Amino acid sequence: MIEKIKEFFKEVKIEAKKVVYPNRDELIGSTWVVIITVLLVAVFLGIIDRGLSKVVSGLLR
Template sequence: MEKIKKFLREVFAEAKKTHWPNRSELLTSTSVVVLILAVMGVYFFLLDLFLSGSIRAILKALGVG
């Protein structure tokens, strides 16, 4: 039982050290994440388009597709 109490004391001590972002920091971080997701989504869409077109062209040239 003493180990559990020690563990909980340490958890609460660490929780007090936690820095929670204010509204401005939260909105900035969220905007960065959404922007990166959008850019990566477009990148992978274009990459998929290019690779599927290339594979389709190769297969057509080989007479498979």
């Protein structure tokens, strides 16, 4: 059991060396994509929520 754990962590170390991290420009670009996407989805969901609220309010009157 201990040998399996040692082997696992050895493999984790090998795989971790293969990781390629983004450079600063790629990271900033990706961050902007995420921020803009989140804002667009938030606005879209806000519009849907407001519309559905008006529909439900109209039905309950």
